[in-house]
Structure formats: C-alpha cells, structure tokens
Amino acid sequence: MYKAPVEEIAFTLKHVAGLAPALDGGHLGDLSDDLVDAILTEAGRFATEEVAPLAEIGDRQGARLVDGAVKMPDGWPALYKAWAEGGWNSLTASPDFGGQGLPHMLHVAALEMWNSGSMAFAIGPTLTIGAIEALAAHGSDHLKSTYLPKMVSGEWMGSMNLTEPHAGSDLGVMKTRAERRGDGTYRLFGQKIFITYGEHDFTDNIVHLVLARLPDAPAGTRGISLFLVPKFLVNDDGSLGARNDAHCHSIEHKLGIHGSPTCTMIYGDGRFGDEPGAIGWLVGEENRGLACMFTMMNNARLAVGMQGVAIAEAATQKAIAYAKERTQGKAPGWQGAGKDGGQGSGMSPIIEHPDVARMLLTMKVLTQGARAITYACAHAVDMSHGVEAKHWAERASLLTPIAKSFATDAGVDVASLGVQVHGGMGYIEETGAARLYRDARIAPIYEGxxxxxxxxxxxxxxxxxxxxxxxxxxxxxxxxxxxxxxxxxxxxxxxxxxxxxxxxxxxxxxxxxxxxxxxxxxxxxxxxxxxxxxxxxxxxxxxxxxxxxxxxxxxxxxxxxxxxxxxxxxxxxxxxxxxxxxxxxxxxxxxxxxxxxx
Amino acid sequence: MYKAPVEEIAFTLKHVAGLAPALDGGHLGDLSDDLVDAILTEAGRFATEEVAPLAEIGDRQGARLVDGAVKMPDGWPALYKAWAEGGWNSLTASPDFGGQGLPHMLHVAALEMWNSGSMAFAIGPTLTIGAIEALAAHGSDHLKSTYLPKMVSGEWMGSMNLTEPHAGSDLGVMKTRAERRGDGTYRLFGQKIFITYGEHDFTDNIVHLVLARLPDAPAGTRGISLFLVPKFLVNDDGSLGARNDAHCHSIEHKLGIHGSPTCTMIYGDGRFGDEPGAIGWLVGEENRGLACMFTMMNNARLAVGMQGVAIAEAATQKAIAYAKERTQGKAPGWQGAGKDGGQGSGMSPIIEHPDVARMLLTMKVLTQGARAITYACAHAVDMSHGVEAKHWAERASLLTPIAKSFATDAGVDVASLGVQVHGGMGYIEETGAARLYRDARIAPIYEGxxxxxxxxxxxxxxxxxxxxxxxxxxxxxxxxxxxxxxxxxxxxxxxxxxxxxxxxxxxxxxxxxxxxxxxxxxxxxxxxxxxxxxxxxxxxxxxxxxxxxxxxxxxxxxxxxxxxxxxxxxxxxxxxxxxxxxxxxxxxxxxxxxxxxx
CATH class of the missing domain: 1.20.1410 (I/LWEQ domain)
Structure with missing residues (x-):
C-alpha cells in the first residue's frame, strides 16, 4: 500500500526545486519552514490513510450512470467531504474568497500525494481548482461573489467543458453556440465530450465552465467565449434554484481512472426548464474565451504532470516491496538462505537479481527526475508573482511542457516496469500494479x-x-x-x-x-x-x-x-x-x- | 479492423528470413512456393474474417467460471470448431498422427495472424500444439496412440501445468506430488496456478500435462516428472470414461486477454472419483520431466514472441487508419482543405503532423523488425532438422530469447504508441486500441x-x-x-x-x-x-x-x-x-x- 514519501518530497521542494532559498529570501510572505512541513505531513497522512485505501473500490465499481445521475464509488462522497473539510481545496485560492493563498509548490506536492493515493479521485478537485482560477481571474464581481466562496470551500465543484467530437486539441472548430438573451444572460446549446467530473454526487451543485460560440463570432479560435453554466441556478440568497438545462447524457467506458466520471454533457436540449437552452453567464469578454482558458492551462498541464509523478511513485513503492518479498532463482553471488527456509535451491529475493535492480533503479530515477522537474516548474510559477517576474514567467513557460510530458511518460514507463517486476502477479488486477498501468495511460494524452x-x-x-x-x-x-x-x-x-x-x-x-x-x-x-x-x-x-x-x-x-x-x-x-x-x-x-x- | 498483411508476411518469410533459398535448396521437402502462398492466404482470411470480429466480445465477456465449468465467450466455441476443422491445429504435427508436417515458418506466420485477430483466442491452441510436441517426443506408444490423433485434429485440447504459487520461473521448489500405483499409473495431488485454458467448453476432453514430484525424487529441478492427466479418462475404445479428479477452482481477473481462461487447477482433492488423487500417466522417464518440457520451451517462447508481433501489427494498422481519418490542427506545410470541408482552420489529418508520422514509422519499424527476427528464428528451427544441424540449432537457440523479448517489448511499446496516436479516443475501450495495450502486457512476462x-x-x-x-x-x-x-x-x-x-x-x-x-x-x-x-x-x-x-x-x-x-x-x-x-x-x-x- 502507498505511503506518502513526505521526507523525499520536502527535500526535493526545498533543496532541489528552490523552496528553501525562496523561504530564506522572503519571497513567500510569512510562510515558515515549519508550516511547510506541517502541511506536507498532513497532506501525506490524508493521502496515505484516507485516499489510497479507497482506490481499489473506485477502480472496481467505477462511476455509474443511473437515470441521468452519476453514482460515485462507495465511500468516495464521504472521502470528498473529509478532503474539502480538511481545507485542501482552498490551498492556493485567494483569501478574498476563503482561500489560504499558499504557494503553488505546496499545491503540486499535495497533488502528487493525492494522485498517488487515487488518480481517479484527485482529478476531480484538480478541475475545480482550475475553474476557480479562471473565474477568479476573469469573472465579474457578481459571478465571483456568487460562486467562488462555495467553490473554494469545496461545497460546490466545477468542471471544464472544452472538447467536442471533432474539436479535441483544435478548439477553433467547436460548434456549441450561445445566444444572447438581452438580460445579461445567455442560452447555450451543444454537446461536449470527455468532461471530467461533469456529473457526480459529491456536491449539490456543479459549476460548469463552457466554451461556446456566439452567433456573430469570428471563425476559428478568436470567436470563442467562456460561459459559466451551473447545474442548478442560484437564487439571490445563495440557495439553489431550478435545475438548469444541462445534463450528463452518458459516461465513457475507459481503460483506467474508472472512478472518474468522463461525461458527455448536453446543453440546451430542453430536458430541463421552461424553454430549451442552458442559462449561462459570460466569463471575461465575448470572443475572448480562449484567453481565459490559457490563464489556467499551464497550471492544468502541470497538474497532469503531477499525476505522472504520482503514478510513478506509487508503482515504484509497490514494485520494491514486492521484489523484496518474492523469491525466485538464485542471483549471482547470493549467499542467503532464501525465504523458503532452505528448501529447494535457496532462492533469493528477486531484488537481488541485477536485472530487477536495474528496473527498480530506473523507476527511481524517472520518478525522482519527474518530481524535481515538476516542482521546479511550480517554483517558477510562484516566483513569477514577485521580482524578476519576466524571468520566472519564462522559466515556468519553458518548464511546463517538459514537466507535463516527461512526468506523464515516466508514469507510463514506470507503471509498465512495475507490472514487469511483479511477473505474472502483475497481470492480475487484484495486485494493483495493473491499475496503475491503466490509470497512467491517459496522462500523456489529456490537457494537450x-x-x-x-x-x-x-x-x-x-x-x-x-x-x-x-x-x-x-x-x-x-x-x-x-x-x-x-x-x-x-x-x-x-x-x-x-x-x-x-x-x-x-x-x-x-x-x-x-x-x-x-x-x-x-x-x-x-x-x-x-x-x-x-x-x-x-x-x-x-x-x-x-x-x-x-x-x-x-x-x-x-x-x-x-x-x-x-x-x-x-x-x-x-x-x-x-x-x-x-x-x-x-x-x-x-x-x-x-x-x-x- | 485488422486485415492480415499476407503480402508483407510472405515477403518477410521468403526474402528476409530465408524461406525462398530454403525452398530453392530443397530443404523443405516438396513444399512449393504456391502452397506457401495458398496457406498464408487462407490463414490470413481466417484471421481477418473469422477471428478478428470476435475479439471484442471475447474481451468484454471474458471467460466465466460457472459451477466449476468455464463458459467461453459467445461465438468462441464455434470459432474454435471452425478453426480446427480448417486443419489449422495440425500444421506442424507429424503425419503419423494426422498432422501435415509443414515447416515451423508457416506455423509462426499463421500464429502471428491469429494472434492479431485475437490473442486471447490464439493462445489456447498454441498450448495444445506445445502439448502435442512434448507428447510426440516423449510419450509412450500407448499414450501417443490414445491421445495424439484427437489432439492433432483439435477434437481435444491440451494444457501445460508448471507454475505453483511459490514456483514461477524457478520450478525446483514445486510441491505437487505424484504417487506410484503399481499398475503403471500415478495419482497426483497438488495445486497449479496460471494454467492457460486449463478449463473451457471448446472440447469434450482436456489433456493436462502436469509437472509433479515423486516421493523419492531428488530435491530441486532434477526431481521433477511429467504426467499426462486427462480431464476425462479414456476407455480402451477411445470413448470418454469417468471424470478424473482434476478441476478448475477459480479463474483470474486479469488486465487483458480476458477471453483466455487462466485457471487455478486442483489435482486430487477427492472432488471426483472413488478415492482422492488425479490419475496420471508418466511422460518420458521419472525425474526427467524438465527435459521433456525443454523440448517445447523454445517453440513456446517463439510462439509468445509471435504474440508481440501480432499485437504490434494490429496496433499499427489501427493507428494508421485513425491518423488518416482524424483531423486536428494544421501540420506545417499542409495545403489540403481538411476533412471539415474548409470550416474552421483547415485542419489536416493528424498523420500529416511530423510527430504523429514519427510515432507511426517507429511502430512500423518495430513491428517489421520483430517479425523478421521471429521468422528468422523459425527458419533456424526448420533448418536444424537438416544438414548443418548444429549450426542452425545454435542459431535457433541464440535467436529464441531475442525473438521472445524484442517482439514482446515491441508489442507493448507499439500498443502504447497506438493509444497515444488515438488521443482521447484511445483511452475509450470501445476503440480497441486500449485492448491491445492491455493484451500486450502479459507477453513480456509469461514463458520466462x-x-x-x-x-x-x-x-x-x-x-x-x-x-x-x-x-x-x-x-x-x-x-x-x-x-x-x-x-x-x-x-x-x-x-x-x-x-x-x-x-x-x-x-x-x-x-x-x-x-x-x-x-x-x-x-x-x-x-x-x-x-x-x-x-x-x-x-x-x-x-x-x-x-x-x-x-x-x-x-x-x-x-x-x-x-x-x-x-x-x-x-x-x-x-x-x-x-x-x-x-x-x-x-x-x-x-x-x-x-x-x-
């Protein structure tokens, strides 16, 4: 079972990725070394004791669509509640809306641990945090005051709606349309696919951020606007009103991250409400939707990179533990009695075989390398808010694609080596190595x-x-x-x-x-x-x-x-x-x- | 959908791996070039039209254990019947028992195609053919005449029982025991795990070859004997008699090859028969069981290598087809109108992107390289029966581990690239790329x-x-x-x-x-x-x-x-x-x- 490597993470943050000099130089406000350690320790405890034990049931049950509603795996709604109540949703958000305003470095370190516990669970809150960032940067005061406090607390979750059947990476050809209503609101019509956590039973409301095209919009990516479309409309007193005309039509049957509902969302087909059209509010300016998305795209890419680190760490831990226990053959120079107590040929633990040691050390190198790169990227993001902003913004820009790709490739490669170290047992689902191999495979694909x-x-x-x-x-x-x-x-x-x-x-x-x-x-x-x-x-x-x-x-x-x-x-x-x-x-x-x- | 690359296979066999000079030199009896082409064409047709269409249901339904019996996926028993009636089980077997005595090169080429169609289906007959080889080389005349004709025709299948919970690659520590009965038969007691096609509803009888230890056997690998243990005893007239005391206790929940039942077999717990003990017959000499297994081990390893080639070929075909259809972004220098008929940004098929072309070409190289190596290995096996036997036996020995490992690693790597080329669609099970990625992962593990x-x-x-x-x-x-x-x-x-x-x-x-x-x-x-x-x-x-x-x-x-x-x-x-x-x-x-x- 996964145990969060808190010491290794703290060391890498501080002495490799730049947190220690940043703390010493006063670049991170009054954040102290002790507080860093306390946060990492508690995030690690939560990942190890609360998240990881529910990973297997999430994989086995998966998210299930029943009568248009998504039922999450047993125990997951309570897990989410505990996670939000622990304040983990609000680490980096602005104190203006109830956030803790902590550096991004701490967020990515915590993200790594939660994803090691269960990637399918951790991906949901990650998207909410992305939605919070976009809304905080571009939303009107009304939207921010209505939605942000409850999103920051975790009472409501968010979702990001970009992809359409023929518009994956190339958003310029999207077809979802938005009509102006003259009262400041819009009505949206269209279909979005691959919407992570588009529907679930974690929270009472879900705040969808949806890219769509206005009737008079220019062609291509310069004609896309961003809208906030809540699952339930919100009354002036903050209570929930009528159901909006947006629903989950189906969920995907995926290779991995089974606990994460990947939804096809239908907006404006008239299933709910008096007239067809999902009611939405503009975020930012008309036709400037992509710019709003770019605000959070770098952070989202880095967050996916953390999934690669997370899977690699979990797979490495599992493989090393197995390789110490499992005996087979006699490694060159092996003098031990073998776990079989001398019976047979005096087999050695397989970790003694040079080839197995090579696999495990390669896993260690890729994991630690990916961790250092992703943390260094987060450090650059943090530093880009201070002096030398241009330098650090460029560093963050440069490191982001490397962090995303190298870490997610490492996740796949290390998970595959992890299966190999387990031999035949690695191919049996109950062992858990295969789940990591399946989960890992999406990370080199999504978010670009x-x-x-x-x-x-x-x-x-x-x-x-x-x-x-x-x-x-x-x-x-x-x-x-x-x-x-x-x-x-x-x-x-x-x-x-x-x-x-x-x-x-x-x-x-x-x-x-x-x-x-x-x-x-x-x-x-x-x-x-x-x-x-x-x-x-x-x-x-x-x-x-x-x-x-x-x-x-x-x-x-x-x-x-x-x-x-x-x-x-x-x-x-x-x-x-x-x-x-x-x-x-x-x-x-x-x-x-x-x-x-x- | 997979289409057998018969021309590419024939070219590689003849002009790269050595079949053409061997035919010209008369090393392969009266086998003609035309007959080679006819066999390859028909094997390819069967793989393309009969096997491949049933791969997906095999994956989805899997083999199911119901009341101690294994129910195979819908359509699979009929598929097996058609396959056996086509004579495909008897390609390389001796004409003495109804076989066609054809070169191994043709067998591996056919194996490749059936495995491309469905690896989970093709693995079953592969093990039967291995059992036929072991029995033909080491069985008594009585065993051979009783079992081989029906195994060669495919009326009965075989299984290979080596692995135990603590004896995977290291067979020296196995615990299954055999007791002499004084009438020339033995009674076997023990548990075997990971037994491929140990139980199924393809055939009325299953001929298990089981490694076990006699009471007075030396320790380690020199104390292992091989036994034939039929599921149903065979009467003197060849009809089926009583059920033997051997049964399938459970089947594994695996990452892939879901249609292939991976059984835990229990021998001699008294569930069937008058007294406990599965009745078995010695194959070869007492304590020489491993030598009997070695007879077929090289061929089995090469057969697994063919699975790697097969998955790589299927994944490459699927990825190229998708990359030609799917449009996204604008590749450098792309002048076409795009599949969207000019709407949006004039997207190119993704195959035009250099990065996608690199992935596809890498897949092509690994597939074709693995194919050539495995075929060359089969060629060496064929030639080792003629003049220069030592030279060719050494070549086969040298090439076998490379063929097995390089091809199966290629299977995993190419299948993973195949998922990547598909983008988000590759992560959805219905697309089929993910199945290849899951199926491929066992091949670098089993058979050593x-x-x-x-x-x-x-x-x-x-x-x-x-x-x-x-x-x-x-x-x-x-x-x-x-x-x-x-x-x-x-x-x-x-x-x-x-x-x-x-x-x-x-x-x-x-x-x-x-x-x-x-x-x-x-x-x-x-x-x-x-x-x-x-x-x-x-x-x-x-x-x-x-x-x-x-x-x-x-x-x-x-x-x-x-x-x-x-x-x-x-x-x-x-x-x-x-x-x-x-x-x-x-x-x-x-x-x-x-x-x-x-």
Missing amino acids: TNGIQAIDLVTRKLPLSDGDHLRGFIAELREIAAKAGQANAPALGETATRLEAAISDLEAASEWLLATLAEGKQAEALAGATPYQRLFGLVLTGAYLAKGALADVGDGRNGERAALCRFAAENILSETAALRDRVVSGAGSLEAARLVLE | TNGIQAIDLVTRKLPLSDGDHLRGFIAELREIAAKAGQANAPALGETATRLEAAISDLEAASEWLLATLAEGKQAEALAGATPYQRLFGLVLTGAYLAKGALADVGDGRNGERAALCRFAAENILSETAALRDRVVSGAGSLEAARLVLE
Missing part, C-alpha cells in the same frame, strides 16, 4: 497530448527572449555539472563528465532547432520535437539529481542520493546522444519515409 | 520473463561454440551492411554507415560480455543483460530491414522498404551506442546504487 507539448516547447518556449532564456538555463545546468566535478566525490562516479556531455547534447539540439526555426523550416524542426522534449527532461533529471546529491542537509541520505545520481549519469543519460542525433539528423529520413504511410 | 530471456541469452547462448557462433552471425550482419553500402542507393541514406556502427556496438558489447563471463564476473555481465538483449534486437531490426530493402522482387515496393530502412537506420539505431555503454560501463553504478533499494 505530449506531442502538442513538444510543438509548444519547440515553437513557442525555445524562442523566448530569442533563445536567451534557454541559454541562461543551460548555463545554470552547467554550473551544477561543474560543482559535481569540483566535489571530487568518488560516490558520484562519472556524474560530472556525463552530465556535462548530456548538457552539450541539449545545447547542440537547442541551437540547431533555433537556427532551423529561424530559417523558416518548421517541419524539420517539428520532426525532432518529441526527441528534443525527452532530451530536455533527461538532462534536467540528471542535473536535479546531482543538485540533490550535492546538497548536504545532514539527514544521512547523502550516500543514497549520490548513488542514484551516479546510476542516472552512467546508465540513463547515455540516451541523450541518440536523442540529439534524432533532432539534428532525423528529419530527412522521417520526411522521406512518409510514403510508407500512404 | 524478458529478464530471464536476457539471462539465458548472456549466460547460455552467447557462449555457444565459445562465442564463435555469435561471431559468425555478426560477420553475416556485416555483409548486409556492406551490401547496403555497395548498393549506392540514395534512398537508403546513411543506412550502411549507421548499420555498420550499430553492428560494431553489438560486437563490442558481445566481446565484453564474453570476456567478463570468462573472468567469472557473472553479476557484472548480468547487470547489462537486458540492455544487451535490446541492443541485439535493434541491430537485427536494422539488418533485416536492410536485407529486405536490398531484395528486389519486382513487387513495386522497393521504395517503401528503402525508406523504412533508412528511417530505422537514421532514427532508431542511434540508440545502440547508449545500450552498448550500459553493457560495458553500467554495472558499477548499478551495484553501487543497490543501497538505494534497501
């Missing part, structure tokens, strides 16, 4: 596929400040490699030289991409976008592991950190040369091979 | 995990003929690279130099392993076993794709083959340097990092 993240990284993030932000970042990474060399620590092995080589691969690929984009050869640049994104994530993994290994905080774990860092440098980073090669030399053969696909 | 294959490759196969078999194989691969260079074909790009570099990586890693083993440093060698196995598979992929690209058979597909070969050389083979590095430089940091796992 990892391929879309790579396009974003190469075409929009790399060129920030004409590439100088990236160059500055690479210089920072070089400093870490140099320090690893200066440390002269045998435990770090070849970390310094191998990390430096990997950084050079990143630099070469980056400069090639910048030059290729400058020449207008977009197709050539995009051919290497995914290898580049992976390359960047691996280099950051190596660098952040080294940064952690170089930080001596007197907790007696220096040896472990140095050893994992060395393993990453000598066994994982070797991949970077091939990735650089794919970026700078791969486009020609990819283009030529298109005829194979015809 | 891929980690065990790597141990086998490094410690037993590499050292064949003191490493000289391997060296000769590498020389053959070099010849292919040289021919690619001599071809002077622009369409092959840098194939020759990149393939030569990859072969050098393989050679360096191989020699390092041989030297390290010779020094008795087994742990160091095994630390790199999995990267080495992957390295070998990638080099073979590159070499076999080049061999195919160099074979001009006048089918107008030279351009395609050269382009895919070039993509593999310039975008995939770059990985080999990192894998070599992990083999020759990775052991130290792996060993040092063990403390992280404590």
Whole structure:
C-alpha cells in the first residue's frame, strides 16, 4: 500500500526545486519552514490513510450512470467531504474568497500525494481548482461573489467543458453556440465530450465552465467565449434554484481512472426548464474565451504532470516491496538462505537479481527526475508573482511542457516496469500494479497530448527572449555539472563528465532547432520535437539529481542520493546522444519515409 | 479492423528470413512456393474474417467460471470448431498422427495472424500444439496412440501445468506430488496456478500435462516428472470414461486477454472419483520431466514472441487508419482543405503532423523488425532438422530469447504508441486500441520473463561454440551492411554507415560480455543483460530491414522498404551506442546504487 514519501518530497521542494532559498529570501510572505512541513505531513497522512485505501473500490465499481445521475464509488462522497473539510481545496485560492493563498509548490506536492493515493479521485478537485482560477481571474464581481466562496470551500465543484467530437486539441472548430438573451444572460446549446467530473454526487451543485460560440463570432479560435453554466441556478440568497438545462447524457467506458466520471454533457436540449437552452453567464469578454482558458492551462498541464509523478511513485513503492518479498532463482553471488527456509535451491529475493535492480533503479530515477522537474516548474510559477517576474514567467513557460510530458511518460514507463517486476502477479488486477498501468495511460494524452507539448516547447518556449532564456538555463545546468566535478566525490562516479556531455547534447539540439526555426523550416524542426522534449527532461533529471546529491542537509541520505545520481549519469543519460542525433539528423529520413504511410 | 498483411508476411518469410533459398535448396521437402502462398492466404482470411470480429466480445465477456465449468465467450466455441476443422491445429504435427508436417515458418506466420485477430483466442491452441510436441517426443506408444490423433485434429485440447504459487520461473521448489500405483499409473495431488485454458467448453476432453514430484525424487529441478492427466479418462475404445479428479477452482481477473481462461487447477482433492488423487500417466522417464518440457520451451517462447508481433501489427494498422481519418490542427506545410470541408482552420489529418508520422514509422519499424527476427528464428528451427544441424540449432537457440523479448517489448511499446496516436479516443475501450495495450502486457512476462530471456541469452547462448557462433552471425550482419553500402542507393541514406556502427556496438558489447563471463564476473555481465538483449534486437531490426530493402522482387515496393530502412537506420539505431555503454560501463553504478533499494 502507498505511503506518502513526505521526507523525499520536502527535500526535493526545498533543496532541489528552490523552496528553501525562496523561504530564506522572503519571497513567500510569512510562510515558515515549519508550516511547510506541517502541511506536507498532513497532506501525506490524508493521502496515505484516507485516499489510497479507497482506490481499489473506485477502480472496481467505477462511476455509474443511473437515470441521468452519476453514482460515485462507495465511500468516495464521504472521502470528498473529509478532503474539502480538511481545507485542501482552498490551498492556493485567494483569501478574498476563503482561500489560504499558499504557494503553488505546496499545491503540486499535495497533488502528487493525492494522485498517488487515487488518480481517479484527485482529478476531480484538480478541475475545480482550475475553474476557480479562471473565474477568479476573469469573472465579474457578481459571478465571483456568487460562486467562488462555495467553490473554494469545496461545497460546490466545477468542471471544464472544452472538447467536442471533432474539436479535441483544435478548439477553433467547436460548434456549441450561445445566444444572447438581452438580460445579461445567455442560452447555450451543444454537446461536449470527455468532461471530467461533469456529473457526480459529491456536491449539490456543479459549476460548469463552457466554451461556446456566439452567433456573430469570428471563425476559428478568436470567436470563442467562456460561459459559466451551473447545474442548478442560484437564487439571490445563495440557495439553489431550478435545475438548469444541462445534463450528463452518458459516461465513457475507459481503460483506467474508472472512478472518474468522463461525461458527455448536453446543453440546451430542453430536458430541463421552461424553454430549451442552458442559462449561462459570460466569463471575461465575448470572443475572448480562449484567453481565459490559457490563464489556467499551464497550471492544468502541470497538474497532469503531477499525476505522472504520482503514478510513478506509487508503482515504484509497490514494485520494491514486492521484489523484496518474492523469491525466485538464485542471483549471482547470493549467499542467503532464501525465504523458503532452505528448501529447494535457496532462492533469493528477486531484488537481488541485477536485472530487477536495474528496473527498480530506473523507476527511481524517472520518478525522482519527474518530481524535481515538476516542482521546479511550480517554483517558477510562484516566483513569477514577485521580482524578476519576466524571468520566472519564462522559466515556468519553458518548464511546463517538459514537466507535463516527461512526468506523464515516466508514469507510463514506470507503471509498465512495475507490472514487469511483479511477473505474472502483475497481470492480475487484484495486485494493483495493473491499475496503475491503466490509470497512467491517459496522462500523456489529456490537457494537450505530449506531442502538442513538444510543438509548444519547440515553437513557442525555445524562442523566448530569442533563445536567451534557454541559454541562461543551460548555463545554470552547467554550473551544477561543474560543482559535481569540483566535489571530487568518488560516490558520484562519472556524474560530472556525463552530465556535462548530456548538457552539450541539449545545447547542440537547442541551437540547431533555433537556427532551423529561424530559417523558416518548421517541419524539420517539428520532426525532432518529441526527441528534443525527452532530451530536455533527461538532462534536467540528471542535473536535479546531482543538485540533490550535492546538497548536504545532514539527514544521512547523502550516500543514497549520490548513488542514484551516479546510476542516472552512467546508465540513463547515455540516451541523450541518440536523442540529439534524432533532432539534428532525423528529419530527412522521417520526411522521406512518409510514403510508407500512404 | 485488422486485415492480415499476407503480402508483407510472405515477403518477410521468403526474402528476409530465408524461406525462398530454403525452398530453392530443397530443404523443405516438396513444399512449393504456391502452397506457401495458398496457406498464408487462407490463414490470413481466417484471421481477418473469422477471428478478428470476435475479439471484442471475447474481451468484454471474458471467460466465466460457472459451477466449476468455464463458459467461453459467445461465438468462441464455434470459432474454435471452425478453426480446427480448417486443419489449422495440425500444421506442424507429424503425419503419423494426422498432422501435415509443414515447416515451423508457416506455423509462426499463421500464429502471428491469429494472434492479431485475437490473442486471447490464439493462445489456447498454441498450448495444445506445445502439448502435442512434448507428447510426440516423449510419450509412450500407448499414450501417443490414445491421445495424439484427437489432439492433432483439435477434437481435444491440451494444457501445460508448471507454475505453483511459490514456483514461477524457478520450478525446483514445486510441491505437487505424484504417487506410484503399481499398475503403471500415478495419482497426483497438488495445486497449479496460471494454467492457460486449463478449463473451457471448446472440447469434450482436456489433456493436462502436469509437472509433479515423486516421493523419492531428488530435491530441486532434477526431481521433477511429467504426467499426462486427462480431464476425462479414456476407455480402451477411445470413448470418454469417468471424470478424473482434476478441476478448475477459480479463474483470474486479469488486465487483458480476458477471453483466455487462466485457471487455478486442483489435482486430487477427492472432488471426483472413488478415492482422492488425479490419475496420471508418466511422460518420458521419472525425474526427467524438465527435459521433456525443454523440448517445447523454445517453440513456446517463439510462439509468445509471435504474440508481440501480432499485437504490434494490429496496433499499427489501427493507428494508421485513425491518423488518416482524424483531423486536428494544421501540420506545417499542409495545403489540403481538411476533412471539415474548409470550416474552421483547415485542419489536416493528424498523420500529416511530423510527430504523429514519427510515432507511426517507429511502430512500423518495430513491428517489421520483430517479425523478421521471429521468422528468422523459425527458419533456424526448420533448418536444424537438416544438414548443418548444429549450426542452425545454435542459431535457433541464440535467436529464441531475442525473438521472445524484442517482439514482446515491441508489442507493448507499439500498443502504447497506438493509444497515444488515438488521443482521447484511445483511452475509450470501445476503440480497441486500449485492448491491445492491455493484451500486450502479459507477453513480456509469461514463458520466462524478458529478464530471464536476457539471462539465458548472456549466460547460455552467447557462449555457444565459445562465442564463435555469435561471431559468425555478426560477420553475416556485416555483409548486409556492406551490401547496403555497395548498393549506392540514395534512398537508403546513411543506412550502411549507421548499420555498420550499430553492428560494431553489438560486437563490442558481445566481446565484453564474453570476456567478463570468462573472468567469472557473472553479476557484472548480468547487470547489462537486458540492455544487451535490446541492443541485439535493434541491430537485427536494422539488418533485416536492410536485407529486405536490398531484395528486389519486382513487387513495386522497393521504395517503401528503402525508406523504412533508412528511417530505422537514421532514427532508431542511434540508440545502440547508449545500450552498448550500459553493457560495458553500467554495472558499477548499478551495484553501487543497490543501497538505494534497501
């Protein structure tokens, strides 16, 4: 069973991702180190003791649609209530609406733990928090005062309605329409698919944020507006009024996250109310809906990245525990008696086999690397509200696609290795490794596929400040490699030289991409976008592991950190040369091979 | 929907894996090219039209245990009957028992297609064929005449009973016991788990082959005997007699292959018969049961490799079809109107996006590479029955772990990419991509995990003929690279130099392993076993794709083959340097990092 790695998380936040210097520098108000620890400990306790035990029943029962209403798995409504009452929904929200105004770093750390407990459960509140952000940034005072306090407290949840059957990543072609009513309200008509937590029995009301098109809107993405459409209308005194003309038509039968209801939502077909049309209120300006969504898109992408970290952590814990218990074969050099008490051939725990150790260490590296990258991204978000705002905003922008893609790929890869470590038992659902493998697979897809993240990284993030932000970042990474060399620590092995080589691969690929984009050869640049994104994530993994290994905080774990860092440098980073090669030399053969696909 | 790629399969068999020269050289009796084509065409038709349409219901309903009997999915018993009546069960069996005595190459090609149609269906007959092989090689005349004709015709199926709760890969510790009865029969007592098709309603009788230990047997693997235990005893006239004391206690709830019943079998608990004990007959000699199993183990491993190829092929077909239909975004340079008829932003089919093309081409390369390797392995098995038997037996031995592991890893990786290409639709079970992702995941685990294959490759196969078999194989691969260079074909790009570099990586890693083993440093060698196995598979992929690209058979597909070969050389083979590095430089940091796992 999952146990939240609170110490590892606190260490990474503080000594790798930048929380400790930010606290010391007074960048985070009066937040204290003690409060950070207290919050992490309690979030970890909740994830370990309350969320994780309900993951399996959520997977097995799933969310069920009964007469148009979604019945959540047994125990989940009470779990949600306990979670909201614990104040977890309000961590980052503004104190103006009952929030605690804490840094984003704490939120992502807590998110990681809840998602490790149950990704299907944690995804719901994540979307509510996204809706809160959008509403707080763009809603009218009336909308904010009516909805935000109850959304921040968790009394009501939110949902985000973007996707339509023919408009997934490309929102410009959406068909849901909104009509002006002349009284400041709108009537919405249309269908939205893949709406996470679009309907459930956690809360009495659900606040849908819906993208739609006005009759006179320009074509494409510049003609989309954002509307707030509550499931139940809200009376002036805050009580619930009539049911709005919005309902859940069906829920999807998915590979994983079975406890999360993925709804097809119908707006305005006349099922409820006096006349057809779901009553909605404009959020922000007409035809500026996408801009409103962008407010929260980066945070949503990072939140999905946390799901990757979360699954990787849970899968790694489970695999290590199994590999210590399960005996099979005799590992080279194994002297122990074996768990079978000497019977048979004196089998060793499978963790003793080099191949199993390699899998587990690879899982550890990917998990810890993904964690460090995502936390560093959250740190940049936090810092972007202070001095050096531009620098940190660029850092957050640059890191977001890497955090989302690297962490979610790591989730899939690590969960798959976790199944493999379990052998035949991993294929049996009751073991739980298979659930992680199924749950993990959505994260590289939603909130912008990892391929879309790579396009974003190469075409929009790399060129920030004409590439100088990236160059500055690479210089920072070089400093870490140099320090690893200066440390002269045998435990770090070849970390310094191998990390430096990997950084050079990143630099070469980056400069090639910048030059290729400058020449207008977009197709050539995009051919290497995914290898580049992976390359960047691996280099950051190596660098952040080294940064952690170089930080001596007197907790007696220096040896472990140095050893994992060395393993990453000598066994994982070797991949970077091939990735650089794919970026700078791969486009020609990819283009030529298109005829194979015809 | 899957359509068997009969032409691609025939080309690979004949011009890459060696069937054409073997036919020309008269190594395969009077088998003709026309007969090969006829068999492949009909096997492909059956897989496409009969098997594939029943895959989804098999997954959804699964095998169900009702009152101790297993009810198979709707339509499956009739499918099995049609399959057996088509003569497909008897392809490779001896004509002495009604078989067709055809080469193994044809069997694996057919296996690929049936597994693409439905892996859960195809796995059952595969195990029967394995049981036929073991019985034909080691059974007494009485056992053979009683059971083989009906097993070869498919009237009865077989099952293989090895695994026990604490004896998975390590059979030395098994506890099922057999008692001599003095009349030539034995009584068996024990429990077996993970027994594929241990119980079902396809056939009236099921012939279980069961490993068990005699009371006076030596400890460990040298004390294991093999027994034939029929579900129903067989009267002298061949009719079915009393129910034997063997039954299915439960079936597993698995991640995938839901249509395949995975049974816990109980032998000898007294549920059936006058006294407890399942009546069994010895196959081969007492305490020599493992040797009997080894007869069929290589073929079984290759059969599982075919599942990897099969899933990869099915996933690739599905993804390409979807990527041509689905429009989203505007690919660089896209000039088309888009499927939306000009509305919105003129979206391109997603196959136009370089990132999607990269995924699809990678899927193609892995699929075609895995296919060529597995077919080449089957070719070596066929040739090992003729002249140069030792050479070809060594080649089959060497290729088996690579075929099993590379193909099954390819199955998982390609199925995962297939889900990714589908985006959100890939996560919905109805699309079918998710089923392939779930089904694929067992293949790297059963019939010896891929980690065990790597141990086998490094410690037993590499050292064949003191490493000289391997060296000769590498020389053959070099010849292919040289021919690619001599071809002077622009369409092959840098194939020759990149393939030569990859072969050098393989050679360096191989020699390092041989030297390290010779020094008795087994742990160091095994630390790199999995990267080495992957390295070998990638080099073979590159070499076999080049061999195919160099074979001009006048089918107008030279351009395609050269382009895919070039993509593999310039975008995939770059990985080999990192894998070599992990083999020759990775052991130290792996060993040092063990403390992280404590």
